[in-house]
Every structure is written in structure tokens, then in C-alpha cells.
Amino acid sequence: MSRQECSRVGAARCMVIVGVPILGLAEGLEQAGWHVLQTSCDVIAFAPWQQASVGLLRITRLTVGECRRLLMQGSTSHIRWIALLDPEEREDLRVRALVDDFCFDFCTVPVPLLRLLSIAGHAYGMAGLRVPVLRPLPVAGFVGEHPAFLGFLEDLSRVGAMDVTVLLHGETGTGKELAARFIHDCSARAKSPFFSVNCGSLAPNLVQSELFGNEKGAFTGAHERRVGYIEATDGGTLFLDEIGDMPAEAQVSMLRFLQEGTIIRLGGSKHLKVDARIVAATHVDLVQSIRERTFREDLYHRLRVCQISIPPLRERLSDLPLLSAHFIRKYADKFGLPERHLSGEALALMQAYPWPGNVRELENRICQGLIMARGRVLTPADMGFEGPAESPDLLRVQRGAGEKTSLQQSLSINGGDCALAAHEIGVSRATFYRLLAKHGISPRQFRKDLS
Template sequence: MAIRRILIADDEDSIRWVLERSLSRQGYEVATASDGRQALELFRHHQFDMAILDIRMPGIDGLELLERFLAERPDLLVIIMTAETSMKNAIEAMKKGAYDYLPKPFDLDEVDALILKASKANQVREQVCLLKEELREHYQLDRNIIGNSPPMQKLFKILGRVAPSDATVLITGESGTGKELVARAIHFNSPRLGKPFIAINCAAIPRELLESELFGHEKGAFTGASERKAGKFEQAHGGTLFLDEIGDMPLELQAKLLRVLQEKEITRTGGSRTIAVDVRIIAATNQNLQEKVREKSFREDLFYRLNVVPVALPPLRERREDIPLLVDFFLEKAREELQVDTRSCSKEAIGLLQRHDWPGNVRELENAIMRAALLSPDPVLSPADFPDLQGGAERREESLEDLIGSKLRQSLDPVNIFELDNLYELVLHQMERPLLRIVLEKTRGNQVKAAEILGINRNTLRKKLQVLGLKAGRGS
């Protein structure tokens, strides 16, 4: 928005008169005040785009006015006028948030140039704000991260709490679950929006080059270092650094990373000068870092430094109910990016997609949908459009362990397990009861045969039947 309304505060009548006359002729709406208190009253009852304040005024001086104005209107453009030959007051004003200063005496061309410069800066600032809003909207936590299942609702709650903070986050999950997408969503919903989001894959860069990529290097630091280079930490200053596949970082580099996280400063390879960095760290891995700590292949102190807020992404097979939503999302994406006609998915195709295990998770599903949308001649996708999924056409049966694990996870999700002290016994009893009942039904109550099938002593079986409250049936 262009500058329209300007407040001028100066105890010199001639300065106020000259500025008001000149700016009014150019179409600006101008209000004037002869001291700080009058300026404060005008500010509180009118909306101004800019204030031009003399630094020396009776009552409230220009620096105090500057602080009060910006406390209520951080977006207000303030120019400080000073007759001091020293730069001390001008520097103080800039530190307190003034847009610029105007030394007295000045000519009107200087004023016009300064206001024009401020107007352009204001327009750029508004464009930046609009871009920030667009980015924030694009990376809304529930816009690109799709799902209504209980695991996803739990994830949204965690992300909603952690995004506005500056806490270090460790994202875990299988390949293809969307770890970088979650990292970007955290960044773009944080106060660091508008600052850099820098990603680096620790597994994709040779170990001898990874240190230079992270911390930068000085000219001549090694063969081929023909010029100074800033590393990812410097590039991410003020923003977020995403360390993907952190579990593949070499041990010797883990020690240097830990020191950077503790000291918040880096030293370029081949250099001696320390450089302060302000960076939020989000790390991700598809490995079990606790197991790597036990194996001594990952530093325990670094693990705890990274694992401030753990975020675990569920595999797609544990949230099959989200697949129809994901299908719709990817079909819309195919329409926009591949310029294909609007597609939909038949119930039979959705059923096939929901029965597949998706070892590549959401990434694999996206590829399957985009490929089918591009190649299918029909507006409605059918199972025939997913030939790669039809080998065991109807997906192989889930193992008993998978089924039990899935049901157990659903049962325990709403429970605070930290309040229990007999979970193992409780779960075992619930699993034993149906098992014994089924075996006794199959053996028509023959306990001897049932004990033989179960691989336990007959007396043990009798005791279990009593404890679990099951009817004993016939003895032989």
C-alpha cells in the first residue's frame, strides 16, 4: 500500500509549515504537532502510514515517541529529524526501529526522495507479507499432510504444538512416509517463516565432502577448494536446517555437529575464525537411532540433543482408512500437474489400494496414482489400471503377528500406558482366553489333546482355564 497519511512532529513552526505545504501539494494527507504529547494524541486517534519526528521536542522527545509508536504499530514507517552534527542520535534511532533519519538542515528534494524510497520499501514489505501468507497457507499442517485416521490426528496435535516453538525435532519413519514434507510444514508454520529452509541428505553425500557441505570451507582448504564457500549452516542462518538421514552421518562428524548445536557457532573447514549461527535443527531418519546408540555407531549425547521432540510418522499400512483421501488428493494433483482430465477411482480400485501393503508408503501410492491417471483411457480408474498390485491380486493375507499388532495398537492408542503396571499380564490374558477357547472347541473339550496341541502340560492347562474363567470341558 502506498503512503497516504503522514504525521509531522517538530517544535519549529517553520519546519512544520514547509513540510506540510510541500507534502500536501504532492497529494499527501498531512497532520502536524508542535510537541511530543500532541503528536501522541494525533497518533492514537488517526491512522498514519508514516511519521516524521524531530528528535528534540519538549515533553516527549522523538526517540521516546518512536518507541511508543512502534510498540503499537510495528509496521509504521518512522523518519527521525536531527540537527545534531553527531551521528550518535541517528544511530540510536535506527537501533530502535526507525526507517531512516534526516539531518537538519535539509532540502525538500531530500525529503521527497526519502519518502519515495520508504514507499517502495513499504510495498516490498507488503508483498513479502503476502508471500509469507501464501507459503503458510500452502504448507498448512492439514493441507499437504493428508489423513483423518487416529495416528494422523495424533500427529497433527504434536505438529501444532511444536511448530510455533524453536525446539529441535527428530522425525522418524519408514522411507516414503513424508518426513521432509513434515519438516517443511513445521518450518513454514513457525516464526522462522520467510527465512531459509535448507535441506541436506546426509546419506547422499560422500563422507569426505559432508563436512564441507555442512560447515563450508576456506579457499585452499583442500584440493579443489578454489574459493571460499559458505556451508549449509550459514545458508540456513535465521531459518531451519533439515538434516535428512541423520543416522548415516559418520561418527567423527557427529562430534562436530554436537559441538555446533551446543555452542551455536561453526568453523569453516580450513579456517580458524568462529561464525555464530542461529539455526533451528530438524533431523530425520528411517533407522532406529537407539539401536545404533547401543551398537556404538551413533553418539548417545547427540541422540539426546536431537531427540528433544520426537515425531514418529506412521506407515501407510497402519492407516489404510486414509487411502481414499490420499487418492483424491493425488488425482487432483495429477489434473493440475499432468493436465489430465478429471479422474475418479472405482470402489473396486479403492479396495485393491487399501489391501496393498505399500512398502514404499505414501510416495509409492502417489506414483501409482499419477501413473494410472496418466495412462488410463477411462475417466474412472479400475483395478486393471494398477497391474503392479495384482500379482497376489488380492494382497497377501496379513500375518497373525500383523493382525494382532494392528488390533493391539488400536486398543492402546487411547490408553495412557504409563499409568499401568500390569500391561504384560493384561494383554497375555486377553490373548490366551480366545486361543484356549478355540483349541478346546476344535478338540471338542478334550483337555489332553488340547494340552498336546498347545505344547503345555495338562495341569498347566487346567490352571490357566481356572484363572481365565473358562469352562474346563471333558477331561479326556
């Protein structure tokens, strides 16, 4: 199909029929105003799929595997599928599961044309309702729109531009490593190396040589000279995660490096000049570590030229839908699974969950959910929310979620105009603004959607 043909097709209601043709069906549909494309399961020609919003899928026992592969393609996820089944195929469990997972409706063969036209009309309407997923695909893979998160990103870009040492503070899984990469990418060092080292995971007796390198024969087993991370980073950025776990001896060497810009390889005596920017991170309170004498105060002050805190996920819950959509897309692509949505119950639960493992926990739960999901949506159980300890007061949660949804819908319908939106849901503007703040909703986002 040529480009011109495709754009002509786009103007009509476009349907794709996949599988063995059924006599007279395409003609009947065309007479009713549909533009029909007929193809086979194994032909994944891009343009036709993009034009069609409704698909007829002839599923037989023999083609069920092939059909499943087709429906799992990201490029067909915008199509509302209607399954065409022989009466006996309805009894086949694999066919039933496929229809249940992916199809809008089904019809048995021989197909009653009028009934099919009615279903196809509904499917077309449903396809038109599909909300385009917001894809403000994030700088350096960083997703979020909550004001606290945006403020944090702005801080990162400011320090990124200045060649200073940075100390990041945040709970586990909040995105400290991602933040360090972001700083590197915003800096003049962006084209030079970026290395990441977790100080907590290095064997204490090897920290010195891992970071600063060693000369041949420096210790038993040091058969040759070794360049450490700092030297290897020359010109670039070194991310030191869990800096609070750095052993005392390495802390002294690090202090010298930050003061003088030089290192001495283990077993060596020469001061080597190295130009590496340090971005360190900690999830513990280093001031407390100083009190407990496990961390040097002078090193702390050298590190915290600029200190930036990353807000935990529970303080930016309005980002959950966006982050979830990001991870759903990521793992659906990675494992070739269909992009599923969160069930209302799952989203309500997630809004009330404290997220001790922050964004990493969310990412893992979504990944698990996509793999375990049996239905069309991700349920709390799919994502491993099971124990009663994890189930918050559902009524309160659902009420909150309903409130939030109606705020978002009214903003969306009114193009982000708060006065009109407040009027629509029957609250004063003051109340409307208070509710926006409570749910962390920014009207800006809805203005952007319209443009």
C-alpha cells in the same frame, strides 16, 4: 455473458452445446425448459461452463482432438456430456474412444428431440448426484483425517511453536520432509530460509564442507571460501534427512553446533555463531545404531529434544480416498488429464495392501494410473497392481469395503448422527462405534459436510 445473466441462467436447467449448431435443436430444447448456451470448442468462457450441468458435444473426425482437449479441462469436469455423432463417425476409433472416455451417452444425427430430452434429463439427474470432492485443503499440502494423523499434526504444531530441535522418525515416504516444512511454517522462523539436506546422499568426503562450509585452500579444489548449509540457514530451519548416515567426523561438528551454536568452516579456526534450527529425520532405529557404534549417543540425545513418530500409511488406511483424490487432482492438473475416480476394485485392493513405500508409493501409483488409464476409472492394473503376490483375498477385502461404504453412507444421510445411522443399517450403537473404529471413520467429518 454478463454476471447478472449468468445468475439468471443458474436458476434454470442449463445446457451448453459445443460445436457446429444443428438447425432447430437449441429452440426445441429451450421450448422444453432448458436454458441453452451455444459455443464453439475453442471458446472456453468460464461463466457459461460453470452454469451448465449437461453438455451436447458435436464430435466429428475433424474436431476429435479439439474436443478431447476441451473435455480434459478441469473447468468442464462437472458437466455430463452427450455426444452427437453422424452415423459414420461411430465407426471412427478415435471418436469412439473419446465418447467412451468422457461421455454420459450419445445420440446420432439427425437428433430425435424426444430421445435427446430423455437422455438430457438423466444426465441432469446424474450431474446432481455428483459428490463434491472433499477438499479440506490441507495445511502445507498435508492431507489426512485419520485420528492418528491428526494427532501427529497437532504434535507438529506444538513443537513448531517452540524453538527446539526435533527428531522425526518414520518409514520411507511417510512425509518426513513435509513435516519438517510444516514445523518451519508454524514457527517464528517461517519467513527465514528452509533448507533440506539428505545426509545419505552427500559424498562422505564432502559432508563436512557441505554442512559447515570451507575456507579457501582447505582441500585440493577448494579454490574459494564456501558457505555451508548451516551458515546459509542462519535464522531459519535446516532439515537433515537420514541423519543416521552422517559420517563420524560430521557428527562431532554437529554435536558442537547443537551444544554451542557455533561452527568452524573446514580449514578455518574461527568459531562462527549461527542461529539455525535443526529438524532431523531417520527411518532407522538410532538406538540400534548407537549399539552398533555407528551413531554417537551424545548427538542422539541433543537431537531428540522432541521426538515425533509419523504413522505409516497402512495404519491410517481410511485416509486413502482423501489422499488419492488429492494426488489425482495434482497430477490431472499437472498433465492436463481428466480427473478419474478409483474403481471399487482398486480401492478394495488398496485397503488391503501393506504400502511399504507409504504415501510416496501411493502418489507414484496414482500418477502412473492417471497416465495409463484407458477407461473412466483407475483400475488396479492401471496403477501397477498386477502380481498375484500383491492381490490380497479379494472377497474379504470387498466385504470390508462394503461394510465401510454403508457406514459412510448412513452417516452422510443422517448428517453424522451415529444413533440414527446405526438404526438405519440395523446395528446397535455399540456395534456401530466398534465398526467406526475398525474403519477409522470419524462422524465429525459428516457433520462438517452438511454445514
